[in-house]
Amino acid sequence: MKKVTIVVGLGLIGGSIARAIKEGHPESTIIGVDLNEASGKQALKLGIIDLFEKELNAVAPKADVVIFATPVQQTTRLMNNLEPSKLKSSLVVTDTGSTKKEIMQQSKSLAAQGITFIGGHPMAGSHKSGVLASDARLFENAYYLLTPNPASNKHVQFLKELLIKTNAKFLVVTPDEHDQMTGMLSHLPHIIAAGLVNQTDAFIKKYPMASRLAAGGFRDITRIASSDPAMWTDILLTNRAVLIEELENWQTQMAKISSWLGEGEGNREEIFDFFAQAKETRDHLPIHKEGAIPAFFDLFIDIPDYSGVVANVTALLADKNISLINLKILETREDINGILQVTFKSKQDLEQAKRCIQAGSDYVCYEK
Ligand SMILES: NC(=O)c1ccc[n+]([C@@H]2O[C@H](COP(=O)([O-])OP(=O)(O)OC[C@H]3O[C@@H](n4cnc5c(N)ncnc54)[C@H](O)[C@@H]3O)[C@@H](O)[C@H]2O)c1
Numbered sequence: 001m002k003k004v005t006i007v008v009g010l011g012l013i014g015g016s017i018a019r020a021i022k023e024g025h026p027e028s029t030i031i032g033v034d035l036n037e038a039s040g041k042q043a044l045k046l047g048i049i050d051l052f053e054k055e056l057n058a059v060a061p062k063a064d065v066v067i068f069a070t071p072v073q074q075t076t077r078l079m080n081n082l083e084p085s086k087l088k089s090s091l092v093v094t095d096t097g098s099t100k101k102e103i104m105q106q107s108k109s110l111a112a113q114g115i116t117f118i119g120g121h122p123m124a125g126s127h128k129s130g131v132l133a134s135d136a137r138l139f140e141n142a143y144y145l146l147t148p149n150p151a152s153n154k155h156v157q158f159l160k161e162l163l164i165k166t167n168a169k170f171l172v173v174t175p176d177e178h179d180q181m182t183g184m185l186s187h188l189p190h191i192i193a194a195g196l197v198n199q200t201d202a203f204i205k206k207y208p209m210a211s212r213l214a215a216g217g218f219r220d221i222t223r224i225a226s227s228d229p230a231m232w233t234d235i236l237l238t239n240r241a242v243l244i245e246e247l248e249n250w251q252t253q254m255a256k257i258s259s260w261l262g263e264g265e266g267n268r269e270e271i272f273d274f275f276a277q278a279k280e281t282r283d284h285l286p287i288h289k290e291g292a293i294p295a296f297f298d299l300f301i302d303i304p305d306y307s308g309v310v311a312n313v314t315a316l317l318a319d320k321n322i323s324l325i326n327l328k329i330l331e332t333r334e335d336i337n338g339i340l341q342v343t344f345k346s347k348q349d350l351e352q353a354k355r356c357i358q359a360g361s362d363y364v365c366y367e368k
């Protein structure tokens with residue numbers, strides 16, 4: 001496919017999409033557009049794009065495809081600034097934004113001027129931002145939701161072909177269905193995670209030692225609280241009605257638990273059922289695991305708290321040529337062992353590392 005694609009926003013999503021297009025269509029040209037010149041330089045250096053430009057309208061007339069991978073409200077602003085009379089009549093415009101109703105509303109004025117617009121949203125990502133976190137495999141096996149304008153239906157196949165190497169599963173939904181479903185399954189969880197971390201922050205001021213006790217449960221439910229605040233502000237402000245309703249449902253649920261607790265033992269069964277129902281549902285949800293960036297493999301090692309132990313572990317791994325991605329001490333207190341978190345790229349590396357550390361030391365290794 002010898003096409004010119006402009007990717008606007010060279011961050012996690014734009015970078016990952018550009019990588020996948022390069023992989024599937026090496027003969028195509030990718031022009032990267034970003035406000036941030038450093039992102040452009042990094043993308044050029046990584047070979048993700050062929051050219052960099054700060055101003056979209058300076059290059060838009062060359063484009064066969066424009067893909068917006070900017071925060072939602074930046075995307076609507078940039079769409080509004082396009083100059084349709086200067087664009088190719090065959091141009092296909094799409095986006096990657098986490099909400100769809102406002103963007104689809106904005107696209108009507110483009111459609112009125114003959115520009116094809118297909119809303120898009122890959123349902124995979126990370127709390128990490130920026131082009132350095134991008135990965136062509138990010139969307140593998142994930143759903144990629146599409147909300148085409150009626151007049152754009154015939155271009156959906158072309159877009160799927162362009163994005164073939166994302167290895168995503170494309171699904172057409174209405175903008176309303178989209179915002180309802182992502183509101184429940186993505187936006188509300190991000191609000192809850194951020195709220196929980198903020199509540200913890202206030203608590204830690206009272207009990208400073210508590211910060212050292214944040215273990216697996218807290219880590220699992222709050223990872224997404226590290227996501228980019230600018231991106232999430234735009235998401236919330238473009239899905240207000242859905243989120244207000246879901247927050248009310250959430251508050252009703254929390255109030256119910258609070259009242260059960262107020263009455264104590266008499267509500268044992270209700271409390272049990274609350275957790276039992278959640279376990280049943282969670283255990284049967286087909287949660288997307290493969291392809292996302294945190295598809296790294298963590299090995300946890302209980303280590304005695306003395307200096308030199310990290311060097312011991314790395315020496316054991318180096319001896320067997322096992323490469324690691326990251327190494328972090330999660331906990332060090334005088335009275336207990338520390339935990340060393342060693343991250344590997346593959347399950348095989350992790351298993352080999354576990355065997356070699358267990359053979360060469362008496363450290364206890366485990367996965368979570
Ligand atoms: N992060 C995720 O998990 C995820 C997943 C799916 C979809 N999305 C959506 O994808 C979009 C991009 O998210 P991301 O995670 O890649 O963010 P990011 O912060 O990693 O990248 C955004 C990039 O856009 C650039 N940018 C911002 N405003 C711009 C403008 N006016 N003109 C040109 N460049 C501009 C920034 O400099 C940055 O490089 C958002 O709409 C988000 O809702 C995010």
Ligand SMILES: O=C(O)C(=O)C[C@]1(C(=O)O)C=C[C@@H](O)C=C1
Binds near residue numbers: 122123
């Ligand atoms: O894995 C994460 O960190 C994400 O938050 C990814 C996530 C999600 O909520 O699942 C976040 C926003 C997107 O619009 C799509 C995916």
